[in-house]
Amino acid sequence: MFLQALATLSLVACASAHSWVEEIRVIAANGTFTGAAGYARGNYLRTAAGFSDLTMTYLIPPDGQANVTVVYDSTKLCKDTQQNQTQTTGSPRLKANAGDAIALRYQENGHVTLPWNQPGKPPNRGTVYVYGTTEPKVGETLNDVHSVWNWNGTGGDGRGTLLSVQNFDDGRCYQINTGNISEYRQVKYPHEANQLMGADLWCQQDVQLPTTAPTGKLYTLYWVWDWPTRPSATDGYPDGKKELYTTCIDIDIVGQASSKVQETDDYTEGQSLDSASIESEFDDLENEDTVQLSGTAVPTSTSMMQAETTSSSADPVSTQATSESAGTTVTVTVGAVTAWRTVTEVQVRTVTIDSCQTTGVAG
Numbered sequence: 001m002f003l004q005a006l007a008t009l010s011l012v013a014c015a016s017a018h019s020w021v022e023e024i025r026v027i028a029a030n031g032t033f034t035g036a037a038g039y040a041r042g043n044y045l046r047t048a049a050g051f052s053d054l055t056m057t058y059l060i061p062p063d064g065q066a067n068v069t070v071v072y073d074s075t076k077l078c079k080d081t082q083q084n085q086t087q088t089t090g091s092p093r094l095k096a097n098a099g100d101a102i103a104l105r106y107q108e109n110g111h112v113t114l115p116w117n118q119p120g121k122p123p124n125r126g127t128v129y130v131y132g133t134t135e136p137k138v139g140e141t142l143n144d145v146h147s148v149w150n151w152n153g154t155g156g157d158g159r160g161t162l163l164s165v166q167n168f169d170d171g172r173c174y175q176i177n178t179g180n181i182s183e184y185r186q187v188k189y190p191h192e193a194n195q196l197m198g199a200d201l202w203c204q205q206d207v208q209l210p211t212t213a214p215t216g217k218l219y220t221l222y223w224v225w226d227w228p229t230r231p232s233a234t235d236g237y238p239d240g241k242k243e244l245y246t247t248c249i250d251i252d253i254v255g256q257a258s259s260k261v262q263e264t265d266d267y268t269e270g271q272s273l274d275s276a277s278i279e280s281e282f283d284d285l286e287n288e289d290t291v292q293l294s295g296t297a298v299p300t301s302t303s304m305m306q307a308e309t310t311s312s313s314a315d316p317v318s319t320q321a322t323s324e325s326a327g328t329t330v331t332v333t334v335g336a337v338t339a340w341r342t343v344t345e346v347q348v349r350t351v352t353i354d355s356c357q358t359t360g361v362a363g
């Protein structure tokens with residue numbers, strides 16, 4: 001109840017929270033997070049004085065750019081506070097072995113569980129990409145890396161490689177709110193509230209570091225959340241708009257993972273979700289010994305979930321159904337899954353606030 005009350009309070013405080021990588025963890029062979037958390041360059045902990053979302057979010061195209069259908073070649077990939085390979089006090093780099101599986105953890109901030117707040121967004125809530133390099137540059141630009149670096153490292157100037165592509169919605173994460181999706185997931189994916197997440201369950205992207213990352217050096221990850229708005233979905237954007245957020249992260253490579261770090265079926269079933277990787281994503285990393293991971297493995301669990309929730313009166317498609325009359329059957333195509341629902345109530349929910357973090361709550 002205490003948590004609930006706090007969660008409600010924080011709703012009011014965080015009107016337009018967006019997302020960044022809050023922490024990075026090494027994943028043990030059984031799928032459990034192990035060791036100490038690591039953090040992004042220039043990290044600003046939520047508990048730090050002066051923290052606001054703006055201390056960590058980095059929007060591309062930036063606010064104020066007249067034409068948001070284009071990312072200019074001058075646009076930097078990393079936020080100005082994340083240009084250099086420096087850490088802030090209390091937010092050390094992750095220490096990991098080359099070849100380790102790691103989890104990049106972020107909050108959904110309503111983008112998963114309150115999707116009707118942002119019409120015209122993709123059903124997977126956007127796509128998250130992780131690029132890796134041993135040769136990062138101050139002033140790195142988005143257009144030199146994103147959709148340019150590829151799985152085999154031959155893209156663009158060849159300094160880096162694509163390591164992972166996943167749905168922003170990992171199929172499981174939620175923040176506490178009274179929307180259908182959150183309520184469904186609170187039941188399906190229960191966990192004990194803890195200090196870090198409160199009652200929310202953070203999202204994650206599980207990635208394998210290249211086995212070739214040199215020991216004793218830094219390995220850099222660029223996390224890019226690509227979350228466009230489709231044309232004509234919202235007033236004022238007939239051509240749609242680009243919207244991306246990034247986090248830039250360095251990792252201390254301290255050794256070499258044993259060749260048997262990941263084994264099929266090592267994942268411990270039923271473990272606490274507070275410190276567990278996503279089994280399907282983790283399994284995709286198994287027995288891979290090159291950086292060319294399963295590049296096309298965007299999990300289907302998300303589209304299944306979306307289909308399950310399309311019966312809701314408060315689902316992503318409700319915003320498109322406003323001109324339908326009660327009793328009309330609407331066909332909804334979500335990825336490869338087609339579902340049908342009957343509009344029994346035409347109602348546009350005007351939830352204008354995102355659910356927000358509950359960090360710092362004593363669990």
Ligand SMILES: *[C@@H]1O[C@H](CO)[C@@H](O)[C@H](O)[C@H]1NC(C)=O
Pocket residue numbers: 028029030031032034268271272
């Ligand atoms: C998984 O392995 C780690 C490290 O060996 C251990 O600390 C943890 O308790 C294990 N998790 C489970 C759920 O058994």
Ligand SMILES: *[C@@H]1O[C@H](CO)[C@@H](O)[C@H](O)[C@H]1NC(C)=O
Pocket residue numbers: 067069070
């Ligand atoms: C925005 O930029 C794109 C790409 O350069 C161009 O095609 C489009 O016409 C521009 N839109 C406006 C409104 O200037």
Ligand SMILES: *[C@@H]1O[C@H](CO)[C@@H](O)[C@H](O)[C@H]1NC(C)=O
Pocket residue numbers: 080081083084086
């Ligand atoms: C980054 O490094 C450059 C060159 O060393 C320095 O001039 C600049 O102040 C640094 N920026 C930050 C944010 O630390």
Ligand SMILES: *[C@@H]1O[C@H](CO)[C@@H](O)[C@H](O)[C@H]1NC(C)=O
Pocket residue numbers: 150151152153154
């Ligand atoms: C690397 O990947 C790109 C894009 O998928 C492909 O066009 C190219 O042939 C590949 N190169 C090698 C050497 O595998």
Ligand SMILES: *[C@@H]1O[C@H](CO)[C@@H](O)[C@H](O)[C@H]1NC(C)=O
Pocket residue numbers: 180181183184308309311312313
């Ligand atoms: C969503 O809510 C509706 C009632 O508004 C209910 O019929 C449906 O089962 C709910 N779906 C989920 C996935 O909770």
